[in-house]
Amino acid sequence: MNFRIIIIGLLTIVSLQSSCSMEKPTVPPNIVWITSEDNSKHYMSLFDENGVETPNIEKLADNGVIFNRAFSNAAVCSAARSTLIASCYGPRLASHYHRKMECIQLQDSMEMFPSYLRKAGYYTTNNAKEDYNIIKADNVWDNSSNKASWRNRKEGQPFFHVQNLNTTHEGCLHFTEDEYPTHKTKFNPDSCFVQPNHPQTDLFKYTNAFYRDRIVQMDEEVGDIINELKKDSLLDNTFIFYYGDHGGILPGSKGYLYETGLQVPLVVYIPKNYRHLIDLENGSMTNGFVSFVDFGATVLNLAGIEVPKNMDGKPFLGKGVSKKQLEDRDETYSYADRFDEKYDMVRAVRKGKFKYIRNYQPFNFDALMNNYRYKQLAYQEWRNLYDAGQLNDVQAAFFKPKQAEALYDVEVDPFETNNLALHPEFATKLAEMRTKLETWEMSMPDLSFYPEFYLLKNAIKDPASFGQAHKNELSRYFHIANLSLADFASVKSEIESYLKSTDPWDRYWALIVCSSFGEADSELISFAKEISKTDSELINKVRAAEFLGLIKAENPVQAISNALYKSTDGAEALLILNTIVMLQDGDQKYSFDLKVNKIQKEVLENKLVEQRLIYMQLL
Structure with a gap:
């Protein structure tokens, strides 16, 4: 009798389970x-x-x-x-x-x-x-x-x-x-x-x-x-x-x-x-x-x-x-990387309450002009107050060159105003977060270690496969970029070796590292002056002149203007114009007297180039 009751009970459970499963949508x-x-x-x-x-x-x-x-x-x-x-x-x-x-x-x-x-x-x-x-x-x-x-x-x-x-x-x-x-x-x-x-x-x-x-x-x-x-x-x-x-x-x-x-x-x-x-x-x-x-x-x-x-x-x-x-x-x-006509290269990782930001071109201050963004009156007022010297240090940071690395505790500091990367007690956490970001970037790999105009010419039809095929080169460019995180004296000779490299993008990143350091080293200045005159890539001539201009070793206006006039690629010219606006609007206040009739027709057809020229009151 008990055995029969158990069997009936088990059959009932199975029936109910079956009924429940039947109610799930098919x-x-x-x-x-x-x-x-x-x-x-x-x-x-x-x-x-x-x-x-x-x-x-x-x-x-x-x-x-x-x-x-x-x-x-x-x-x-x-x-x-x-x-x-x-x-x-x-x-x-x-x-x-x-x-x-x-x-x-x-x-x-x-x-x-x-x-x-x-x-x-x-x-x-x-x-x-x-x-x-x-x-x-x-x-x-x-x-x-x-x-x-x-x-x-x-x-x-x-x-x-x-x-x-x-x-x-x-x-x-x-x-x-x-x-x-x-x-x-x-x-x-x-x-x-x-x-x-x-x-x-x-x-x-x-x-x-x-x-x-x-x-x-x-x-x-x-x-x-x-x-x-x-x-x-x-x-x-x-x-x-x-x-x-x-x-x-x-x-x-x-x-x-x-x-x-x-x-x-x-x-x-x-x-x-x-x-x-x-x-x-x-x-x-x-x-x-x-x-x-x-x-x-x-x-x-x-x-x-x-x-x-x-x-x-x-x-x-x-x-x-x-x-x-x-x-x-x-x-x-x-x-x-690029927002409309404005270039920068920034990567970030957040893990738990900590946020790490890597500014690969820290001289590109956050407030670098973006025409659409600055239609907002609040942006315009913010800029005017900075120019008038009426902002405190936290409010003014937006208009100044950045640190190559930033670390924030976003639970304590949700608006990211206190850079812990500057505090020695956070060195271990900084290194941990840096490694995490680096591992992610190279695992893709990150294609932005090539300039955008180069990717448009060479990678646009299958960028993921292009990245895998050029993983070794991208890894090397990444290494060069990160020399800016070391002590300058310890990497100076390595920077010099990359400035002499036959690979143009080795030279490209070595020049960006020079600008990031901002060190007025006589030997690097000598290399940069030569590159600004003779490099096979127009953008490297610009990066070299940019470095010389940032450290005020040489007026960069003529070299950069000439490179812009020679460019026949709208995307390349847009990157050159980014440097022009940065040097014009930044603390250096260089004056560029550009002539639109000297800019190539193919370049003027680029809508984003047009935005830069409108801002500079050239169109």
């Missing part, structure tokens, strides 16, 4: 991305004490997960979106220059991640911004337009939909002096937090309030999209990701590898019918680090699609990802 979930432009986490109360309430995003969080440590890998639109769509790091693909002068091509075995969804039967739509620096294949979207919607799919077909909101885009702060402050903000400017590296002026307070108004408006638009999904009875079957596409638009954020330019808000709504895929509770939050390179891989994992091995990203949700695994993730990498 089709993969729908996935929606709601992407707001130019929002870091710092302006929403869900993430920061100085932020505003966003009730619709907060409602998503009630039935989902708040990610306190989510990051864009780049601090500007096209570089960030290229990382998202490829699920690969930008410097590996040369897809991180903003805006593109030419789209790069993915090799045959690499695809934009929505193409894998389409092959698996998904309906894929994007409404509407793309802004990729990568040639888009025909198999990525079923529809990418301002009319794209999940509603046009076949009955029962799972979908992946991206909805882009531009309400908070940087352009919203391009109001004029006539418009300010006639437009009254809903938020009281006097009660708005102004970060410590900004001037505490009425204009900065007003700009903060205006931006927060826009965030509230954006949140209402998020609510509209959620209501449309609800109307279509889709909420029980649809993951919803809300996130900002990179950092915010207050000065020194978008376009810079500071936390205000990189750390984004991220909330993921978990649908009732797919709770079994997620090892996190509704209404919970996680401090596990996730970044844009992981987003595409995560979508594929939620959809039950194997993540391709040539993707750099790793899933942070879905099958095989435990809560503990997510919480153990504690690092993110980021990169910056």
Whole structure:
């Protein structure tokens, strides 16, 4: 009798388990991305004490997960979106220059991640911004337009939909002096937090309030999209990701590898019918680090699609990802090179509470002119106050040459104003973070150790394979660049050897190292003078003259102007113009009397060159 009862009990348990498993959906979930432009986490109360309430995003969080440590890998639109769509790091693909002068091509075995969804039967739509620096294949979207919607799919077909909101885009702060402050903000400017590296002026307070108004408006638009999904009875079957596409638009954020330019808000709504895929509770939050390179891989994992091995990203949700695994993730990498017409080369890693920034060309001060960015009145006021000597040291740092290395404790110093790399007690941590970043850069490898114009000529059709084929050369350029981190006397002879190298990019980086040191060494000056006159590469003549100008050993104007006039490559000329503007606007205040009629026609056709010439009042 007891034996029979046990058998009946076991059969009942098996039946119940079978019944439960039958209730799991037999089709993969729908996935929606709601992407707001130019929002870091710092302006929403869900993430920061100085932020505003966003009730619709907060409602998503009630039935989902708040990610306190989510990051864009780049601090500007096209570089960030290229990382998202490829699920690969930008410097590996040369897809991180903003805006593109030419789209790069993915090799045959690499695809934009929505193409894998389409092959698996998904309906894929994007409404509407793309802004990729990568040639888009025909198999990525079923529809990418301002009319794209999940509603046009076949009955029962799972979908992946991206909805882009531009309400908070940087352009919203391009109001004029006539418009300010006639437009009254809903938020009281006097009660708005102004970060410590900004001037505490009425204009900065007003700009903060205006931006927060826009965030509230954006949140209402998020609510509209959620209501449309609800109307279509889709909420029980649809993951919803809300996130900002990179950092915010207050000065020194978008376009810079500071936390205000990189750390984004991220909330993921978990649908009732797919709770079994997620090892996190509704209404919970996680401090596990996730970044844009992981987003595409995560979508594929939620959809039950194997993540391709040539993707750099790793899933942070879905099958095989435990809560503990997510919480153990504690690092993110980021990169910056060209933003519109402005060049710099910066890499960063954050691990836990520490942030390490490597400025490869520290003489390119943060405030180097970018025409679009400086349409914002707050930027203009910041510059004017610096010129008038009315800023404190923290506020003025934006306009001065940088240190080659920076280390911050971002929990104590969230706006990265106290460089711990200058403190001997942090030497061990500095070395640890430096090694971590170096290992990542060389593992790709990082293509930016070639100038962009060289990559456009030689690598654009298959940059990833080009990087692998030239890994040894890139490793050597990387080594040369890092000589600037050593004691000058200990590496001086090595710098000299690279200045005499037959490889032009050895010479290129050796000259940048000279400028980074700023040492007026007589032997290096002699080498630089020779290179400025005889080098086979115009850009090396410029780098040599740049070094001589920075240390005031020789007026660089004629040598650099002549190189600009000889260039027939718009991208090369743009890099030369970057040096001209840096030497003109920096502390050296060199005066360039350029003649547009001497600049080659092919160069003048470059739209970004045009921006530089407009700024210099030559067009």
